[in-house]
Amino acid sequence: MIKKIIVLLAGMLVTVAVYAAGAQLRADHPDSYTVRRGDTLWDISAKFLSKPWLWPEIWQANPQVRNPHLIYPGDVLNLSFINGPRLRLQPQVHPEGDAVTAIPLSELKMFLKDMRVMDSNAVRSAPYVVGLEEARLRGAVGQNIYVRGLQGAPGQRWAIVRPSHVFRGFEQQDPNDAENDIAAHDLDSNAAMVNAPWSENSRNDGHYGKGDDLGVEVSVIGTAETLRMGDPSTLLLLNSTQEIRSGDRIMPVDDSPYDAFYYPHAPKAVPANAHVNGFADAMDAAGSRQVVMLSIGAKDGVDNGQTFTIYEPGETIHDDVASNSWRRGVGKTVTLPDEYVGHVMVFRTFDRVSYGLIMDGLRPVHIGGRLRMPE
Template identity: 60%
Template sequence: MIKKFAMLLGGMFFTVAVYAAASQLRPNHPDTYTVRRGDTLWDISARFLSKPWLWPEIWQANPQVRNPHLIYPGDVLNLSMTGGGPRIGLEPRVREEGEPVTAIPLSELRMFLKEMRVMNADEVEQSPYLVGFEESHLRATPGNKIYARDLDSAQPGQRWAIVRPTHRFRDHGGSEGGTDLVGNPSHGSFVADELDSDVSMAPSPWREDTRHDTHVGKGDDRGVEVSVIGTGEVIATNGDVTTLVLVDSTLEVRKGDRLMQVDDSPYDPYFYPHAPKAMPADPRVLGFADAMIGVGSRQVVSISAGTADGIDNGTTFTVMNQGETIADEVSGNYNRRDTSRKVKLPDEYAGHIMVFRTFDHVSYALVMDALRPLRKGDKLVLPE
């Protein structure tokens, strides 16, 4: 009896998945699609789904596609409607050389996947650090000996990542309750204070315009971003000081640079987009990379939620631009300077983002599509 019930329940779930998939198909979806170099799973799904983040549900309901992460350029996807719902078939063709298509363009995100980490400020300040270099050099380049303190667990042959702070993320939606000059809630992240007087900041990818914020330097601390700038290999330990050789570096290494364990597998190459398992409290866009005012499709944003808030790789959000707070010039006796009565305009849909790397209270996300520029402080809501 239990076995029959389980089979019936499984059939119900399959039927529901197929029905949900059919309801999301675009009316003008193509019957076939030939996978091209540079495609992503999101791009392909967007051609025939009104909600492209649902592609895992559809392909899970269609066993013809055994693994959507093993689709290559040159393969042909057949999409057809039958009496039982949508069916997606895969016809392998003469394949081009190259890797299978990915959910997101990983090659464009290397810096954020391999070279950036977000940690608690205490973790950074209490980590091992460099105190000097051979022959009293002021800087070190690959091949030089470097000396570190507090590296008590080091063993000869072990490699350590050399990192330098780049950014401090602060959420201005917390207890400070900051607002900008027109009365809108102020959420954002700001360039970090130096955590060590001997160490200047490494170049940061985050570009924000903080001129119009009245609470710069305040707000809830979400974490400190550090950049991996080199690798050192332990060659000897001598009491309080450990000797390493600088194996490689992207910047000149300085006194005060921190050492952290090498992360051999810093990211997961497979992503399955899904709605948040639990909605965090008031998640926002903290900042964006390589832009001043706003970002669009295929650009990276940081958000004010991480693993501690239930966020994992693949979590997908809809982004809403905050509605402006403006003066009601009609009820204000037609005086444009009378701001005693204000009205907040509705939030507007901006686009979708998908998380690709998480930390405790901050995550990096890729803008998957955008109808309008995404801005600092934009709200994140369920992907509908």
């Protein structure tokens, strides 16, 4: 069936004169573009607009655009400049295939469904794996696992989770305090499940083991079904992404839906000291299309789609000339300006923290990267 497509980008370019101050056409925009599998609306917008996160504003000004996500691989976007900017769409037959989305949902599924930030006490007190079939050290699919503290009934399914980060807050009484901070500390996976408080990996930031415990991130690593209730209860391991071991926690399966569409937009304001405070899928630095943790959440007014610019804090260096010396540690220093890194868009929020996807960038993103308005 041929789908009649009225595309977001048509509205973008027809009204570009009205929104010239905001969503400006790039000087090097192509004359035409064929939509490819794997594209996102951000990618396509970036080929035409200098500020790709502004496409929803232009779409909203064009009521003829019924659905901005109905653009498919194979569609050709032709640009011309006769009596002003015009765009003509050549839609193709789409017997199958997915419409282009704002961000790559397939790559974020684990962060939308398999990651949660929960109250630390709730995780510590949750039912836990105490042993495995035949006294094995690790559990595999099809084996029995034994769980203490479980309340339920035979046939009930459960998620098996493992903590990965703990979030600590400092100077939280005054959100405008310059020392206000929320740090994400990664947990020692070999001991985090049995040590109380959490066993945190060492990093020289002066915060480890200190501050207010604001919650813990857990990742779903498997599911199991109750075979027999008792203390311990017997569960059958149905699937897993990692080997199950003693100390893993048992949680209810989360079947709540998540957003399928995201509309990039600038926040009304950037909370004080908003910054990148952890990595979800990286070690020392993150790049485009990787997930980072942000030190702001729903209680700060953050919602899905909010887009920020990331700046790397300027380094403090020795001023040889002002100090009249090359000796470090003696004389005067100067702090260099913050450097632009890239853009990050929020795709999942919790009370105090959020997950964001790095949309583009010129350099790697590091922990401590500062968030600003997307300009």
